Amino acid sequence: MSGGEEPVLLHTDGRAAHIVLNRPRALNALNHEMVRRIDEALTVWEDDPAVRTVVITGAGERGLCAGGDIRAVHDDARDGDGSAAAAFWRDEYHLNARIARYAKPYVAVMDGIVMGGGVGVSAHGSVRIVTERSRIAMPETGIGFVPDVGGTYLLVQAPGELGTHLALTGAGIGAADALLCGLADHYVPSAALGRFIDDLADLPVRDVLARHAQPPPRGVLAGRREWIDTCYAADTVEEILDRLLTDGGPEAKEAAETLLGRSPTALKATLAALRRARRQGTLERVLDQEYRVSCAALSTPDLVEGIRAQVIDKDRTPRWSPATLAEVIDADVARFFAPLGDRELGLAGPGTGTEGV
Structure with a gap:
């Protein structure tokens, strides 16, 4: 699939299938259509023996995903009956659970900004990559909301009270702190991401990680x-x-x-x-x-x-x-x-x- 108008781009390259969130002007914010398309793709790829790995990335230079489309939530809460927002969350949370239980390696490239709903489509994956550009946050209390998309599940597993601090303040963290808090698994420098993704077309994930993963800068x-x-x-x-x-x-x-x-x-x-x-x-x-x-x-x-x-x-x-x-x-x-x-x-x-x- 190609074309700048599609909010989610799907393609396969060798043994890897790719999800590209493609709303760069909105920092790839998730809407209901995008959630449905990702879920449909995961259904197809789950039963395709040629697909050994699923990779999710974001279009543009700023990040993977800034969260859900909260303007739509605002309009529904203010002017509607809330049913559209509730339907979006229902499908989104089902997708979050599906990603966590997905039968094939799900590689989330958490480069740049990853917030709210972006955490939901990445941090539940089995292989979560951060870079020196990563900025990960659950900033919901700043908009009168509560961390969702499984965020409270992830944050309570962080050491000590780190998750409580991040949830209440909405503070953003970098690569090393994401690894410490259990929101990511491996650090790959952003300059190496292209080669990392290319290698997934030909090699098992573990071999690609052995080739590219490095210790992160200090958190x-x-x-x-x-x-x-x-x-x-x-x-x-x-x-x-x-x-x-x-x-x-x-x-x-x-x-x-x-x-x-x-x-x-x-x-x-x-x-x-x-x-x-x-x-x-x-x-x-x-x-x-x-x-x-x-x-x-x-x-x-x-x-x-x-x-x-x-x-x-x-x-x-x-x-x-x-x-x-x-x-x-x-x-x-x-x-x-x-x-x-x-x-x-x-x-x-x-x-x-x-x-x-």
Whole structure:
């Protein structure tokens, strides 16, 4: 398949099949059509003996994928009934689970910017490549939302409280820190990516990795583990903030300032989602939970307001409602996890909808 108008380009080269996200002007943001096309391609390739490896990359120079098409979510939440966004998430989360269980090597080239939904189509893969250009983040609290696409499942597996820090602040990380947090597997310099991808046409993935993978440049999170683990182990967002502000370190105070600019409701829902995800056990159960949380977010004022401020008007001054953490009560958080009845995502199967919460 070729042509600049197609949002997903599909082709095979030797033993490798390729998915190229092809909306470079939108930093390859995922829409519903793209999710469907990727899923359809995976179905075809799963049963094709000539395809031994699947590779996903992004068109353009800026990154793999900046996330989901949140303008469409904004419009549906503001002007519609939320059904279009819910249908998109339903198919997207099914795709995330499918990628995690895919029977063939799924090589995600996480070069440049990889955020939100971009993490969902890459970090669940079996072979995840980062470069010195990689910038990986789950920045949802900045738009009044909660990490999804299996993000809470991935982040709670990071060492100590690193995942809590990344989820609440939305901070971006580079190659070494992505490897430390379990969001990536191998470092390949960006200059070698062309040869790396070319070699996948002829060689097994392990042989290509042996040829091109290298140690990454030094990261920053390993040196911040002490204050991160101490501060983010607290039971409430208020206590986390208090610990960050009294820790004394400049990085901790910077994290506190970041949190103070995030949606108070989203922060509390995110912390609850992370703590619950630790008890869920499987990706499918966590995705079921994330679907409940995402659908509930559609009816909160902060999602529309956050996307307006960050993406549409770009004034970067969201007016959160409630405006403070103290005003967000337990019932406000609990509603994010309410069962959806016959609208449940259902990835974990019947009878598992609210267990472990």
